[in-house]
Amino acid sequence: xxxxxxQKILAHAAGLPEVEAxxxxxxxxxxxxGNDITTPVAIHEMDRFTKQxxxxxxxxxxxxxxxxxxxxxxSAEHCKEVREFSKKFDITHYxxxxxxxxxxxxxxxxxxxxxxxxxxxxxxxxxxYGALGAFSTGVGSxxxxxxxxxxxxxFKVPSAMKIVLNGKLPKWVSGKDVILHxxxxxxxxxALYQSMEFTGEGVASLSMDDRLTIANMAIEAGGKNGIxxxxxxxxxxxxxxxxxxxxxxxxxxxxxxxxxIVIDLSALEPTVSFPHLPENTKTVRDAGEIAIDQVVIGSxxxxxxxxxxxxxxxxxxxxxxxxxxxxxxxxxQEIYLKSMREGLLEIFIEAGAVVSTPTCGPCLGxxxxxxxxxxxxxxxxxxxxxxxxGHVDSEIYLASPAVAAASAVTGKISAPDxxxx
Amino acid sequence: MQAQGHVFKYGDNIDTxxxxxxxxxxxxxxxxxxxxxxxxxxxxxxxxxxxxxIIVANKNFGCGSSREHAPIAIKASGVSCVIAETFAxxxxxxxxxxxxxxxxxxxxxxxxESGDEVRVDFDSGTVENLTxxxxxxxxxxxxxxxxxxxxxxxxxxxxxx
Numbered sequence: 202x203x204x205x206x207x208q209k210i211l212a213h214a215a216g217l218p219e220v221e222a223x224x225x226x227x228x229x230x231x232x233x234x235g236n237d238i239t240t241p242v243a244i245h246e247m248d249r250f251t252k253q254x255x256x257x258x259x260x261x262x263x264x265x266x267x268x269x270x271x272x273x274x275x276s277a278e279h280c281k282e283v284r285e286f287s288k289k290f291d292i293t294h295y296x297x298x299x300x301x302x303x304x305x306x307x308x309x310x311x312x313x314x315x316x317x318x319x320x321x322x323x324x325x326x327x328x329x330y331g332a333l334g335a336f337s338t339g340v341g342s343x344x345x346x347x348x349x350x351x352x353x354x355x356f357k358v359p360s361a362m363k364i365v366l367n368g369k370l371p372k373w374v375s376g377k378d379v380i381l382h383x384x385x386x387x388x389x390x391x392a393l394y395q396s397m398e399f400t401g402e403g404v405a406s407l408s409m410d411d412r413l414t415i416a417n418m419a420i421e422a423g424g425k426n427g428i429x430x431x432x433x434x435x436x437x438x439x440x441x442x443x444x445x446x447x448x449x450x451x452x453x454x455x456x457x458x459x460x461x462i463v464i465d466l467s468a469l470e471p472t473v474s475f476p477h478l479p480e481n482t483k484t485v486r487d488a489g490e491i492a493i494d495q496v497v498i499g500s501x502x503x504x505x506x507x508x509x510x511x512x513x514x515x516x517x518x519x520x521x522x523x524x525x526x527x528x529x530x531x532x533x534q535e536i537y538l539k540s541m542r543e544g545l546l547e548i549f550i551e552a553g554a555v556v557s558t559p560t561c562g563p564c565l566g567x568x569x570x571x572x573x574x575x576x577x578x579x580x581x582x583x584x585x586x587x588x589x590x591g592h593v594d595s596e597i598y599l600a601s602p603a604v605a606a607a608s609a610v611t612g613k614i615s616a617p618d619x620x621x622x
Numbered sequence: 623m624q625a626q627g628h629v630f631k632y633g634d635n636i637d638t639x640x641x642x643x644x645x646x647x648x649x650x651x652x653x654x655x656x657x658x659x660x661x662x663x664x665x666x667x668x669x670x671x672x673x674x675x676i677i678v679a680n681k682n683f684g685c686g687s688s689r690e691h692a693p694i695a696i697k698a699s700g701v702s703c704v705i706a707e708t709f710a711x712x713x714x715x716x717x718x719x720x721x722x723x724x725x726x727x728x729x730x731x732x733x734x735e736s737g738d739e740v741r742v743d744f745d746s747g748t749v750e751n752l753t754x755x756x757x758x759x760x761x762x763x764x765x766x767x768x769x770x771x772x773x774x775x776x777x778x779x780x781x782x783x
Contacts, residue, residue, distance in 0.1 A: 238689065246777055346777065347776050567644055587662055
């Protein structure tokens with residue numbers, strides 16, 4: 202029986218000639234990731250191991266990104282704990298203020314993940330690296346601890362959903378619209394326990410940043426991972442960002458998929474997820490008049506350079522609507538620097554937006570843009586659950602950077618065409 | 623192994639943000655986290671929960687963030703078992719890894735109501751609603767996961783190997 206791309210990677214990592222959906226395997230890990238919220242819990246679990254060791258100090262990445270620069274004393278204590286752990290075990294890839302970025306933007310940029318890798322991360326958006334042709338999935342802190350100690354993890358081999366992308370995205374429609382549209386079609390548990398395998402001639406037209414955004418939100422459909430085929434664009438990206446040797450896996454022609462979904466990229470429109478679930482999607486055209494109080498442009502989903510450029514193209518020479526707060530967060534130091542050199546930060550500030558150092562802050566209601574009761578935010582982040590960004594009576598509307606920027610100017614949910622763009 | 627208690631009933635897609643809001647994730651202390659368990663969906667939960675009580679929910683329980691703080695908060699608040707139609711996959715894994723008993727049992731999850739007294743027998747996979755006099759058969763764990771649960775979680779399992 203044929204294997205999917207995910208199954209082939211897992212079979213190789215488990216040292217098996219083949220695997221099938223539902224099989225329990227133990228796989229070798231190429232990278233184990235944690236952040237400032239999940240790593241402290243993992244460290245406490247590590248303390249319970251009889252043998253105090255890490256399997257490979259070069260294959261662990263610890264990124265301080267959620268509540269840093271430290272938002273309060275307790276967060277500072279957490280970061281200190283991780284910092285000391287990193288020193289104790291001489292962890293090579295420890296990223297703190299000054300070098301850090303939002304983990305899922307940072308790791309691909311630093312070349313720490315490559316095609317064919319098996320990666321676990323104590324953060325649900327670890328599925329992002331599927332864009333590079335890797336198997337990567339989110340786990341909890343105990344799995345992270347076991348991964349750091351043994352270099353292995355157990356997996357139930359997932360069945361798969363095939364998503365065929367055809368055509369080419371219209372202007373102002375991006376990867377975010379693709380994934381929101383898909384989640385709207387299948388629901389927040391539409392791909393529960395499954396790998397979401399993207400394929401089709403339309404993939405070639407998607408930028409790497411678009412693919413990273415799409416794979417990033419596979420978890421929002423309940424998926425175990427999201428994965429893209431490796432093409433020339435992927436290889437060029439991997440070579441530009443790192444030196445790690447990569448392996449290209451392709452799905453067998455007779456691989457088994459539980460479901461197949463075809464999406465015509467050229468027919469997609471700017472899309473928004475209404476509160477309080479990512480599956481509550483509408484096109485901006487059908488959104489109606491929704492006045493907003495805040496816009497956030499950033500996160501592991503949409504804080505990359507393409508996102509900054511799109512937002513700047515819309516905000517250039519325009520002003521943020523009166524009474525609206527617009528917060529822009531480039532996801533890494535490198536993206537921040539690029540945005541500065543390209544003049545994007547100047548555009549944001551002149552428009553009346555603020556620019557923050559890289560942080561996950563507002564996405565999860567940590568800090569840097571918390572909402573009050575009754576407030577509404579258009580956000581390029583990934584979740585619009587009750588209370589996610591602040592008060593339980595606040596509302597989050599998920600959208601692309603283009604929609605977020607246009608909405609910041611009009612003060613209501615809008616696509617760039619509302620500005621004549 | 624058995625669990626018995628009164629039920630707190632919730633609906634579909636209970637996400638880990640409402641189980642333990644991120645504003646409390648600056649702590650990793652289980653007792654601390656338990657004082658805010660379910661806060662954004664049920665402010666009365668913490669006041670009313672008794673040791674042994676059971677959470678019952680519908681589809682996709684524990685979706686969203688991978689924060690292990692969610693099953694930790696539930697366990698530390700004294701809950702003896704979570705029954706759902708389905709669990710989100712990371713929550714399912716985390717619950718097994720930290721030794722919070724869970725069971726997928728769609729029929730029981732749909733029919734059990736808040737306040738019902740329920741008894742769960744993990745060896746036989748039976749869920750009994752003592753209030754309504756009904757009984758259901760839940761899905762048993764595969765042998766590998768039973769070994770992890772039997773060892774008291776993933777770390778103890780690895781130590782024993």
